[in-house]
Amino acid sequence: MSEDLWSERDTNxxxxxxxxxxxxxxxxAANQALAPARVLNLVVVVDRSWKGEIANRLERVGRYHAxxxxxxAVEDGRDTLDATxxxxxxxxxxxxxxxxxxxxxxxxxxxxxxxxxxxxxPVIVSxxxxxxxxxxxxxxxVCALRGITxxxxxxxxDPSDADEALAQAQDELSRAYVVDLAWLRTTPWxxxxxxxxxxxxxxxxxxxxxxxxIRHQASSTASALLLAGWLASRLRWDTRPLVLANGxxxxxxxxxxxSRYIDIRLETADQEVPGLAGITVTAEGYALSLDRASxxxxxxxxxxxxGEHTWLVLGAxxxxxxxxxxxxxxxxxxxxxxxxxxxxxxxxxxxxx
Amino acid sequence: MQSAGVATDVEQDNPLIEGLERLPVRPTALVIxxxxxxxxxxxxxxxxxNLAHEGALPERFELVGxxxxxxxxxxxxxxxxxxxxxxxxxxxxxxxxxxxxxxxRYVPGAFDDDGVYEQxxxxxxxxxTQAGQELNHVFYLSTAPQFxxxxxxxLGAGGLNRERDAETRIVIEKPFGYDLASARALxxxxxxxxxxxxxFRIDHYLGKETVQNLMALRFANALFExxxxxxxxxxxxxxxxxxxxxxxxxGYYEGAGALRDLVQNHMMQLxxxxxxxxxxAFDADRVRDEKLKVLEAIVPPAVSExxxxxxxxxxxxxxxxxxxxxxxxxxxxxxxxxxxxxxxxLRLHVSNWRWAGVPFYLRTGKQLxxxxxxxxxTLKPVPHLAFQSRGSVGVQANQIILTLQPDEGVSVSLGxxxxxxxxxxxxxxxxxxxxxxxxxxxxxAYERLILDAMRGDATLFTRGDEIEALWGIIDPxxxxxxxxxxxxxPQYAAGSAxxxxxxxxxxxxxxxxRL
Numbered sequence: 074m075s076e077d078l079w080s081e082r083d084t085n086x087x088x089x090x091x092x093x094x095x096x097x098x099x100x101x102a103a104n105q106a107l108a109p110a111r112v113l114n115l116v117v118v119v120d121r122s123w124k125g126e127i128a129n130r131l132e133r134v135g136r137y138h139a140x141x142x143x144x145x146a147v148e149d150g151r152d153t154l155d156a157t158x159x160x161x162x163x164x165x166x167x168x169x170x171x172x173x174x175x176x177x178x179x180x181x182x183x184x185x186x187x188x189x190x191x192x193x194x195p196v197i198v199s200x201x202x203x204x205x206x207x208x209x210x211x212x213x214x215v216c217a218l219r220g221i222t223x224x225x226x227x228x229x230x231d232p233s234d235a236d237e238a239l240a241q242a243q244d245e246l247s248r249a250y251v252v253d254l255a256w257l258r259t260t261p262w263x264x265x266x267x268x269x270x271x272x273x274x275x276x277x278x279x280x281x282x283x284x285x286x287i288r289h290q291a292s293s294t295a296s297a298l299l300l301a302g303w304l305a306s307r308l309r310w311d312t313r314p315l316v317l318a319n320g321x322x323x324x325x326x327x328x329x330x331x332s333r334y335i336d337i338r339l340e341t342a343d344q345e346v347p348g349l350a351g352i353t354v355t356a357e358g359y360a361l362s363l364d365r366a367s368x369x370x371x372x373x374x375x376x377x378x379x380g381e382h383t384w385l386v387l388g389a390x391x392x393x394x395x396x397x398x399x400x401x402x403x404x405x406x407x408x409x410x411x412x413x414x415x416x417x418x419x420x421x422x423x424x425x426x
Numbered sequence: 427m428q429s430a431g432v433a434t435d436v437e438q439d440n441p442l443i444e445g446l447e448r449l450p451v452r453p454t455a456l457v458i459x460x461x462x463x464x465x466x467x468x469x470x471x472x473x474x475x476n477l478a479h480e481g482a483l484p485e486r487f488e489l490v491g492x493x494x495x496x497x498x499x500x501x502x503x504x505x506x507x508x509x510x511x512x513x514x515x516x517x518x519x520x521x522x523x524x525x526x527x528x529x530x531r532y533v534p535g536a537f538d539d540d541g542v543y544e545q546x547x548x549x550x551x552x553x554x555t556q557a558g559q560e561l562n563h564v565f566y567l568s569t570a571p572q573f574x575x576x577x578x579x580x581l582g583a584g585g586l587n588r589e590r591d592a593e594t595r596i597v598i599e600k601p602f603g604y605d606l607a608s609a610r611a612l613x614x615x616x617x618x619x620x621x622x623x624x625x626f627r628i629d630h631y632l633g634k635e636t637v638q639n640l641m642a643l644r645f646a647n648a649l650f651e652x653x654x655x656x657x658x659x660x661x662x663x664x665x666x667x668x669x670x671x672x673x674x675x676x677g678y679y680e681g682a683g684a685l686r687d688l689v690q691n692h693m694m695q696l697x698x699x700x701x702x703x704x705x706x707a708f709d710a711d712r713v714r715d716e717k718l719k720v721l722e723a724i725v726p727p728a729v730s731e732x733x734x735x736x737x738x739x740x741x742x743x744x745x746x747x748x749x750x751x752x753x754x755x756x757x758x759x760x761x762x763x764x765x766x767x768x769x770x771x772l773r774l775h776v777s778n779w780r781w782a783g784v785p786f787y788l789r790t791g792k793q794l795x796x797x798x799x800x801x802x803x804t805l806k807p808v809p810h811l812a813f814q815s816r817g818s819v820g821v822q823a824n825q826i827i828l829t830l831q832p833d834e835g836v837s838v839s840l841g842x843x844x845x846x847x848x849x850x851x852x853x854x855x856x857x858x859x860x861x862x863x864x865x866x867x868x869x870x871a872y873e874r875l876i877l878d879a880m881r882g883d884a885t886l887f888t889r890g891d892e893i894e895a896l897w898g899i900i901d902p903x904x905x906x907x908x909x910x911x912x913x914x915x916p917q918y919a920a921g922s923a924x925x926x927x928x929x930x931x932x933x934x935x936x937x938x939x940r941l
Binding site for chain 1: 450485
């Protein structure tokens with residue numbers, strides 16, 4: 074990869090946009106096999122002291138880079154804009170086309186946030202969807218950019234209060250499409266549960282589920298709630314708020330339309346990485362457990378009169394970088410099941426929060 | 427709170443699959459015949475690893491390799507590891523790789539040996555016992571084509587063709603037949619053992635994203651369909667050019683030639699997708715019904731008409747990419763008097779209401795000027811031109827170019843005014859490139875197709891009647907070329923755009939697009 078660089082102190086959006094245009098023009102003139110990526114804009118608003126860490130996270134998203142990333146770094150006491158624009162491109166040795174991506178870092182002060190739209194709007198590629206990610210809060214930036222935001226990227230596992238995080242996600246969902254990294258942490262679990270109950274012989278067990286336990290890292294309560302909310306919403310259970318279980322997680326019940334109840338437990342697990350550690354689903358003597366393991370998920374199934382079977386469900390860990398990359402990619406898709414799962418997750422927290 | 431949502435009756439559908447990108451695949455045991463061969467080595471095993479990496483394999487997945495090579499399970503596992511490490515499109519995660527490889531089994535033996543099938547039967551039963559359920563079975567025939575009927579027959583004789591509560595499928599690699607008669611015979615032999623719904627005839631071209639995108643482009647855009655007919659389209663050229671020779675594949679290529687190698691399958695599939703009517707739904711039989719209809723509308727030439735609608739040629743010595751290369755006859759393993767074509771060009775007509783009178787030109791060849799696969803649709807010129815063309819290249823007919831490789835994308839050529847005081851026009855391009863418009867890397871075609879076969883989705887596989895229709899179009903050309911043993915085969919210089927004789931196919935003064 075190679076890159077072209079432009080920077081200017083005490084600059085303005087017009088100058089940044091002009092610099093980007095000029096860099097594109099010059100690079101294309103030098104090598105016509107280069108073409109700019111045109112998928113989406115990603116606007117990130119961060120505290121300047123954490124800018125490096127966020128930039129590192131964005132570096133680790135694998136192949137799911139936004140076409141144009143605008144990193145707004147907010148620093149107390151600053152009243153001017155300093156900007157750096159970097160154009161990264163592949164040296165196309167094979168004779169094919171090379172793709173160019175642009176990253177703009179703008180250092181700004183808190184007072185710029187109220188009018189942030191007037192800074193960011195001229196710099197984004199106007200015909201592309203724009204994703205906004207504010208990992209450090211910055212509600213004023215969220216408000217200011219609402220008019221140009223198509224997708225809100227957030228992580229309900231980030232704030233320490235899961236109820237507050239889910240409430241915020243629901244609030245944002247009423248205004249824009251939301252991609253929630255906490256939800257994406259549940260994806261392999263949802264896929265595997267769907268697969269486990271997909272064979273016709275197993276399908277009937279879905280209607281007979283009488284309990285499930287979700288094990289999660291302490292900081293990933295929102296992920297666990299979203300997975301529980303997904304099961305409940307997909308299976309159309311009548312849900313009730315969960316209660317704290319003597320410091321050992323959350324407990325509660327949901328009910329089927331025949332008033333049969335389902336025991337629900339969310340338990341914290343000793344796990345280094347964020348996300349879920351395991352799930353056990355029971356249905357009238359049948360039990361399926363999925364737990365994180367080396368190289369995938371360790372599955373254990375108990376079938377009445379057929380004993381116990383254990384196997385490895387293959388799949389590489391995506392890591393937090395991979396989940397962020399997945400978040401960027403998901404901005405182009407639409408998942409109709411997140412909203413209902415989120416609504417139930419909030420209902421679960423009605424008495425806890 | 428009563429949950430909102432779109433869940434359906436849990437007794438009937440699986441409500442958990444809504445919204446998932448990766449749909450479940452039932453627990454499956456995959457048996458690869460020819461598991462030590464080149465295709466397994468380069469494509470199938472790496473594809474399986476990538477599916478495992480992404481968590482896309484069935485939750486319970488078992489792999490059995492079958493081949494003549496006498497070796498142990500561990501030898502096969504080591505071979506599989508090397509294949510994956512060398513050819514996977516991503517660096518393997520050792521944990522996933524070990525998880526995949528550790529459970530692989532190997533059954534050695536000749537394909538005509540009943541003992542092999544007994545062993546396969548036993549291994550599959552063991553898997554079922556371990557799993558506590560009957561796994562689906564997929565038999566993948568990645569062998570030399572002469573073994574296809576033998577293996578299918580032996581699977582039937584061994585009772586492996588129809589299973590109990592689970593499903594059984596057979597995937598058959600190309601070439602499916604050598605000509606119309608052999609394709610019919612092979613179909614009959616396979617369908618004597620398996621139902622059509624169990625048979626997945628693979629053409630990996632159909633698994634490519636850009637080939638599938640042909641349908642999206644045509645049927646998801648109001649822009650193109652109104653002009654997609656004889657009223658607006660003047661002619662179409664489909665090109666599959668390669669800038670390499672036959673490499674070490676003389677043994678295969680001498681018996682195949684360009685017509686069988688690329689035209690009968692890949693290029694004719696492109697033609698079918700380009701010209702078929704919109705299917706009412708995107709499912710296997712509706713799509714394949716439409717493809718069959720349009721293939722049946724291509725009237726096969728009489729043998730006597732072949733010289734006027736088809737050209738064959740062989741590459742001679744030349745320069746490719748600055749390197750001197752030998753001609754076809756000097757390639758190792760090629761007979762000095764070989765008449766096998768390394769280049770084929772055809773002119774076809776689709777005799778239906780939509781396409782009557784539109785010529786479709788197909789060309790493919792080895793050792794050409796560059797590697798490119800594209801479909802060029804040329805529209806008719808505007809009926810009246812008010813602009814002068816003096817001082818410029820003038821107004822040219824619009825073209826829609828669908829590029830499949832090397833850079834997947836679509837471009838549309840338009841006439842635009844050259845800046846200046848005069849109204850002078852030149853063609854400009856509007857381009858869409860996959861690489862710039864999507865973040866995700868296209869999966870290997872084999873990943874998609876293996877998964878579809880395990881899932882039982884035959885949309886991207888060739889149905890029996892379709893394959894016979896494809897051979898039916900090509901068969902008279904094969905016959906004519908086989909019968910003509912005296913006319914000299916035209917030669918073209920390696921690194922060139924092909925033989926000059928191909929120009930004679932162009933009906934109305936058109937030109938072949940520059941490679």
